[in-house]
Amino acid sequence: MVTTLSEAYRDHPLHLHHIIPLDFSSLRTIPDSHAWPQSEDGDDDNHGAGSCIPIIDLMDPSAMELIGLACENWGAFQLTNHGIPLSVAEGVEEEAKRLFALPADQKLKALRSAAGATGYGRARISPFFPKHMWHEGFTIMGSPCDDAKKIWHNDCARFCHIMNNYQKQMKALAEKLTHMIFNLLGNISEEQKRWIGSTNLCEAVQLNFYPCCPEPNRAMGLAPHTDTSLLTILHQSQTNGLQIFQEGAGWVPVHPHPGTLFVHTGDILHILSNSWFRCALHRVMVNSMRQRYSAAYFYAPPMDHVVSPLVLDSLPRFRSLTVKEYIGIKAKNLGGALSLISMLNNN
Numbered sequence: 001m002v003t004t005l006s007e008a009y010r011d012h013p014l015h016l017h018h019i020i021p022l023d024f025s026s027l028r029t030i031p032d033s034h035a036w037p038q039s040e041d042g043d044d045d046n047h048g049a050g051s052c053i054p055i056i057d058l059m060d061p062s063a064m065e066l067i068g069l070a071c072e073n074w075g076a077f078q079l080t081n082h083g084i085p086l087s088v089a090e091g092v093e094e095e096a097k098r099l100f101a102l103p104a105d106q107k108l109k110a111l112r113s114a115a116g117a118t119g120y121g122r123a124r125i126s127p128f129f130p131k132h133m134w135h136e137g138f139t140i141m142g143s144p145c146d147d148a149k150k151i152w153h154n155d156c157a158r159f160c161h162i163m164n165n166y167q168k169q170m171k172a173l174a175e176k177l178t179h180m181i182f183n184l185l186g187n188i189s190e191e192q193k194r195w196i197g198s199t200n201l202c203e204a205v206q207l208n209f210y211p212c213c214p215e216p217n218r219a220m221g222l223a224p225h226t227d228t229s230l231l232t233i234l235h236q237s238q239t240n241g242l243q244i245f246q247e248g249a250g251w252v253p254v255h256p257h258p259g260t261l262f263v264h265t266g267d268i269l270h271i272l273s274n275s276w277f278r279c280a281l282h283r284v285m286v287n288s289m290r291q292r293y294s295a296a297y298f299y300a301p302p303m304d305h306v307v308s309p310l311v312l313d314s315l316p317r318f319r320s321l322t323v324k325e326y327i328g329i330k331a332k333n334l335g336g337a338l339s340l341i342s343m344l345n346n347n
């Protein structure tokens, strides 16, 4: 029996207070539970000056090499000419707005269960931080209909159609990018690549909503994390907030451009590339004037696929493990997961 992504999270239940979001709709100040300490060095306002995350045209004949450089230096890039019509991402944004604008009691009908992975709730990383985030999420794995029905009963067809189409289009783009990335990794066997077009790979869509915040400098939209995926493709609404951490430059803002998708390389690609490609630490800051929405598509090999460094010009830096095992280690250790499977400090 093939384990699904949802099933992999069943062994890692969360306490309900790490699932139920605050009702942000009528707040004039931020509660202590959501007030984050302000950084002492004041790095929060003037970071990343002069640094710029690469924008890559997928139709550029050198796109593959440029993607390699971006993965190596940033673990992220912005993508234009990616072939996904603007209307597809705009449709998802509209549906996300329609969903998150509902009264709290409606959204809570689709609340993620303690051992569940899909539906409405806080970010999964919530238990690892002492304060809560200024954020609401809706997670989709496979069909969005079961959760959407809990909210809209028989009127969920438009939501489901738009989300299914988004997943389908994102999957095709993720496949294309993964083939390019595997070419960059070198002489990878057909066996190692066979999963790429398959139907049982791990994929999920996460709709994120960051409401306007009365005291944005004291709040955190999404706390610093790396994505577990091989790669994540993100559509962001035209509101700043996403930042990538770059050694030497600090937190570098990712300014949204219409029609541009943002790609993060995740932990699994970091392992496969034997640390050649980064998995960028990123976070989301909030805004007093504008709400922010994003739709992230996470793409990874099937649960039982064994992940191990494929680029072996030096000793393997990580031990081999299945995707399922890595998800389990990450669910318990978040940022410590990669060092727990490192072979460098195990002497």
Ligand SMILES: C=C1C[C@]23C[C@@]1(O)CC[C@H]2[C@@]12CCC[C@@](C)(C(=O)O1)[C@H]2[C@@H]3C(=O)O
Binding pocket: 005, 117, 123, 124, 125, 126, 139, 203, 204, 206, 225, 226, 227, 228, 229, 298, 330
């Ligand atoms: C497939 C997944 C990646 C994710 C956990 C999830 O099961 C669904 C939500 C994803 C998300 C989105 C917000 C940030 C993040 C770290 C989280 O808490 O939930 C990611 C997870 C991840 O990359 O591990």
Ligand SMILES: O=C(O)CCC(=O)C(=O)O
Binding pocket: 206, 208, 222, 227, 234, 236, 242, 282, 284, 293, 294, 296
């Ligand atoms: O909202 C964003 O821009 C980033 C979301 C994100 O990092 C995630 O869903 O993993």
Ligand SMILES: [Fe+2]
Binding pocket: 225, 226, 227, 282
């Ligand atoms: Fe992320």
